[in-house]
Amino acid sequence: MPAPALTGPSVAVTIAGLLGLDLAFETRVRDISFLVIGLSMGTSVTPEVYESAKQWxxxxxxxxxxxxxxxxxSQLVLKRFWKYDAKTAVLGASPGHLSFVIGLGMDSGADIRLVAIVQSIRVLALTLVVPMLVVWSGLAGNGFVVPTEFMILPWVAVSLALAALVGLGFKKLRVPAAFVLAGMVVSLTTHLSGIIEGHMPQWLTLPAxxxxxSMIGTRFSGVSWSELRKAFGAGMAITLVGVFAAVLFAVVLSLFIDLPIAQLVVAFAPGGVEAMAAMAFALNLDPTFVATHHIARIFYLSFFVPLALMWWGKD
Incomplete structure (x- = not known):
């Protein structure tokens, strides 16, 4: 299985949650893991990124x-085949930005519990499907690369401290995926300038x-089997729509610009920002490109979801 450190725990913790365990992560543990993932992504970027960025x-x-x-x-499918009311269909179909979507739907009359479960199914399914699609289709190119040069411990500590400060600033500004983005910015700055060399050590990246x-799996903590059965088909349907759109636009765009299809698919697949960016790192794709596009997706949805609720959210 591709990206086993990411996909394996998501399956295991999902099953544990559905079996009745009450699971959650302490906020500081979550934020530290996001910092490590962000720092790991930045270390794999080379000066060639400037040339690639012209096509972004x-x-x-x-x-x-x-x-x-x-x-x-997606909202059309949820209305027609699963008979969701218009507002629940629109919020359930949103390709990301779950916390914003739930906040927007609180006073709308939509079934927020159902929206949250459908969206969680989408995130889990994309976390499992996208790496398999990329690797088993042969799109991943030269496959997995195990780094051989690692940062020394003092630079690891300095990088984490700087990334934490930047992350707190981003969080105050309500930047999406604040700590992942902070780690990536710090790592890009220090590595492209030549101040620091080497990758984050694997004894940090693999646990992160x-x-x-595991955090993806905790979304299903407290979800009953009856709720899962009710939402499973709808969640898989919007996942398939999202994957089809990602692959279609990736293939078409690859005809006009010189970027790998696999990189475009992971960048366009509407999964969690942190999961998709980490997946790019695990699959030896350009994580900076992928993270930038997923953050752009979240910013776009901040403006588009309220409009979609007005246009398509009428019964």
Missing amino acids: PFSLVAIVLSVTAAFFF LTILG
């Missing part, structure tokens, strides 16, 4: 089109990926 405006436009198409068809996978 085209892919950023493509992700907006991909998200809009997936959103429209395991924690991230």
Whole structure:
């Protein structure tokens, strides 16, 4: 299985939650793991990123089109085949930004509990499906690369401290995925400038990926089997719509710009920001590219979801 440190724990903790265990992560543990993941992503970036970045405006436009198409068809599917009311269908179909979606829907009359479960199924399914799709289709190129040069311990400590400070600042500014983005920014700055060399040690990155996978699984803590049965088909349906849109736009865009299809698929797949960025790192794709596009997706949804609720949320 590809990305086992991420996918394995997500499955195990999901099953544990569905069996009745009450599971959650302490906030500080979660934030530290996000810092490590962000720092790990930045260490794999090389100066060639400047050349690649010239093509990013085209892919950023493509992700907006991909998200809009997936959103429209997902809410249509939920209305027509699962008979969701219009507001629940729109909020359940949103390709990401769950906390914002739930806050928006609190006073709308939508079934927020159902929305949360459907969205959780989407995140889990994409975490499991996307790496398999990329690796088993042969799109991952040269596959997994095990780093051989690692940062020395003092630089690891300095990087974590700097990333924590930047992350707290980002959180005050309500930046999405604040600690992952902070780690990536610090790591990019120190590595591209040549101040620090080497990758984050694996004794930090593997536990961080395991924690991230486990956090995805905790979304199902407290969900009953009857609730899961009610939402499972709908969740898988919007997952398939999201994957189809991601693959379609990735293939079309790859005809016009020189970027790997696998990288575009992971960047366009509407999974969790942290999970998709970590997955890019695990699959030896450009994590900076992937993280940038997923953060752009979240910013776009902040403006588009309220409009979608007005346009499509009418019974």
